[in-house]
Amino acid sequence: MTCQEIRDQLSAYMDKMLPTAQMRVIAEHLSLCPHCRGELQQLEETVALLRQVGEVEPPPDLTDAIMDKIQTVAQEDKGAAPIWRRFQNRKYYGGLIAAAACLLIAAIIVGRGLPSFKMAADGGLSEGITEDVGDYNALSLPRIAPGDMRLEMDAVEEEGKDFTPARAFGEKRMARMVSKEAHLTLLVEDVDREFDRVVFLVEGAGGFVQNSGTWEKGKQRVSNLTLRVPVDRFSDILAQLAELGQVEGRELGGQDVTMEYVDTEARLRNLKRQEERFLDILQRADTVEDILQVEGELERVRGEIEALTAHLKNLDDLVGLSTIDMELRQLKVSARRIAPPSLAGVMTAALKASISTFNDILYFFATAIVIGGGIIPFLPFLLLAYLGYGWYKKKRAGEGK
Amino acid sequence: MKSDAELVDLFKKGNQDVFRQLLERYEKKVYNLAYRMLSNREDARDISQEAFLKAYFALPSFRGDAAFSTWLYRIATNLCLDLLRQRKNKVVFSLDEPFQTEEGVLERQLPTCEDGPETIVEQREFQRLIQRLIHTLPAEQRLVLVLREFQELTYEEISQTLECSLGTVKSRLSRARSALGKKLLASGEPFAFPHRLKEGKGGNRV
Numbered sequence: 001m002t003c004q005e006i007r008d009q010l011s012a013y014m015d016k017m018l019p020t021a022q023m024r025v026i027a028e029h030l031s032l033c034p035h036c037r038g039e040l041q042q043l044e045e046t047v048a049l050l051r052q053v054g055e056v057e058p059p060p061d062l063t064d065a066i067m068d069k070i071q072t073v074a075q076e077d078k079g080a081a082p083i084w085r086r087f088q089n090r091k092y093y094g095g096l097i098a099a100a101a102c103l104l105i106a107a108i109i110v111g112r113g114l115p116s117f118k119m120a121a122d123g124g125l126s127e128g129i130t131e132d133v134g135d136y137n138a139l140s141l142p143r144i145a146p147g148d149m150r151l152e153m154d155a156v157e158e159e160g161k162d163f164t165p166a167r168a169f170g171e172k173r174m175a176r177m178v179s180k181e182a183h184l185t186l187l188v189e190d191v192d193r194e195f196d197r198v199v200f201l202v203e204g205a206g207g208f209v210q211n212s213g214t215w216e217k218g219k220q221r222v223s224n225l226t227l228r229v230p231v232d233r234f235s236d237i238l239a240q241l242a243e244l245g246q247v248e249g250r251e252l253g254g255q256d257v258t259m260e261y262v263d264t265e266a267r268l269r270n271l272k273r274q275e276e277r278f279l280d281i282l283q284r285a286d287t288v289e290d291i292l293q294v295e296g297e298l299e300r301v302r303g304e305i306e307a308l309t310a311h312l313k314n315l316d317d318l319v320g321l322s323t324i325d326m327e328l329r330q331l332k333v334s335a336r337r338i339a340p341p342s343l344a345g346v347m348t349a350a351l352k353a354s355i356s357t358f359n360d361i362l363y364f365f366a367t368a369i370v371i372g373g374g375i376i377p378f379l380p381f382l383l384l385a386y387l388g389y390g391w392y393k394k395k396r397a398g399e400g401k
Numbered sequence: 402m403k404s405d406a407e408l409v410d411l412f413k414k415g416n417q418d419v420f421r422q423l424l425e426r427y428e429k430k431v432y433n434l435a436y437r438m439l440s441n442r443e444d445a446r447d448i449s450q451e452a453f454l455k456a457y458f459a460l461p462s463f464r465g466d467a468a469f470s471t472w473l474y475r476i477a478t479n480l481c482l483d484l485l486r487q488r489k490n491k492v493v494f495s496l497d498e499p500f501q502t503e504e505g506v507l508e509r510q511l512p513t514c515e516d517g518p519e520t521i522v523e524q525r526e527f528q529r530l531i532q533r534l535i536h537t538l539p540a541e542q543r544l545v546l547v548l549r550e551f552q553e554l555t556y557e558e559i560s561q562t563l564e565c566s567l568g569t570v571k572s573r574l575s576r577a578r579s580a581l582g583k584k585l586l587a588s589g590e591p592f593a594f595p596h597r598l599k600e601g602k603g604g605n606r607v
Binding site: 039 | 420421424425428429432433436442445446449450453454457458459462524527528531546550551556567571572574575578579581582585586
């Protein structure tokens with residue numbers, strides 16, 4: 001054994017806390033090694049010194065203070081609402097706020113899938129309360145009268161006999177097959193600057209510029225842009241675009257392509273079945289003449305399938321991306337003229353702003369109530385979790401932590 | 402005089418007044434343990450209070466696997482360690498502890514109401530030195546040292562209190578003792594090893 005190993009055990013040796021054999025080995029080493037002996041002595045002296053240190057006296061009122069505290073807490077525990085009493089403690093505020101925030105986020109995430117939230121998001125709220133956006137929303141769902149739909153369906157059914165599953169599919173999409181369009185003419189001070197802003201805005205929203213051009217018309221600079229934007233951001237983007245300048249003209253339109261879509265789909269299905277049938281026949285054809293004839297037919301059918309598929313894709317594109325035609329025209333600014341804002345204009349703007357804010361507030365509360373309602377089903381679980389946590393803590397304390 | 406176990410039994414049976422006896426029996430021990438760990442009388446007071454409060458409410462579920470005292474020490478040591486952990490990044494001013502300035506360590510001069518002969522002054526300074534040096538040890542080592550040298554617990558009891566193995570107790574205690582010995586020597590205080598000369602311990606040394 002090296003001296004270091006011996007020294008590591010001297011403390012235990014001193015307290016006779018080593019096995020007998022070990023004790024003997026160390027005793028033997030100590031009788032031979034003055035260094036380790038010195039080490040042991042230092043340890044013994046240190047400990048002796050520590051033992052000389054007396055106890056400090058606790059404050060004389062400590063016993064009573066502790067008993068008082070115990071009585072107070074015991075009383076509180078018996079009190080009517082211990083949970084609420086505990087929440088009065090500032091120590092818990094941080095945790096509570098964090099828990100509430102988590103809950104809110106969870107509720108929003110889960111809530112998006114729940115009908116209560118959807119109801120609010122889909123219309124209940126926005127239709128009733130919002131003012132400006134309502135104009136655009138109104139055009140988003142020009143629903144097809146059920147009667148019309150049935151007629152169209154019947155017509156289609158004559159063509160394909162196994163149309164039933166597809167019909168359900170068609171019906172589901174039908175209400176949404178609208179391609180939205182808008183024309184917006186803006187007067188702006190600096191056409192090129194606003195042009196850049198439009199591009200930036202549209203691209204930021206996940207859309208793109210399909211066509212654009214700028215030229216001088218007379219002495220006026222004019223830009224034309226054809227914008228394609230995701231349909232769900234349509235109204236939103238339109239409102240933002242309108243803020244870039246003075247709106248000279250605005251036109252909104254929607255084209256219902258539902259029937260066209262269903263029709264094309266049905267024809268496509270039929271053609272595909274025909275294709276299969278021709279392939280089947282081709283297998284069984286034995287004369288060259290037959291084969292050539294069937295192949296000719298196949299080619300025709302395949303060509304039609306391709307055309308229809310492309311058409312469908314085009315329709316999808318039209319519906320998924322709305323079109324905004326935009327014209328930016330330079331505002332003629334005459335430098336000499338002073339144009340103070342009219343009082344009436346200011347008042348109107350102020351009124352508008354106040355209505356808009358009021359609507360925002362109402363919308364906020366409505367949303368809060370909806371989310372609150374959405375949370376209620378979670379409450380029993382939360383209560384359970386809280387009780388479980390309390391029980392666990394108590395148990396831990398019971399074990400001496 | 403009833404034993405701890407008997408008092409605990411009585412408490413569990415609903416006679417909660419006996420807690421006062423347990424409190425009186427261990428108050429000083431717990432207070433000293435906390436004081437040695439935290440070097441601060443205010444904290445020692447708070448920790449003692451909290452420890453007994455916890456003990457009072459947890460006693461019904463105390464299973465008696467270990468002695469009551471061990472269990473109580475465990476509560477107190479955990480509270481001390483929690484506090485030390487919380488304070489790790491905070492600067493705390495203690496009335497008892499010397500504090501560090503740019504020019505070196507300054508002892509706080511507190512007015513005292515206890516007048517006494519020189520021995521008391523010496524005793525006080527000796528106490529302060531020891532406490533200051535203990536305070537420089539890592540919390541784990543300090544804890545073992547305090548439990549062993551001040552609370553005079555056996556190795557077995559320490560291992561139960563800290564819920565660690567006997568081997569750990571041995572090695573921590575060994576490290577704490579030798580580190581403290583070195584610090585005492587290095588402190589160069591005249592009363593660091595006063596008995597070395599007086600008692601002439603360890604024959605081969607002068």
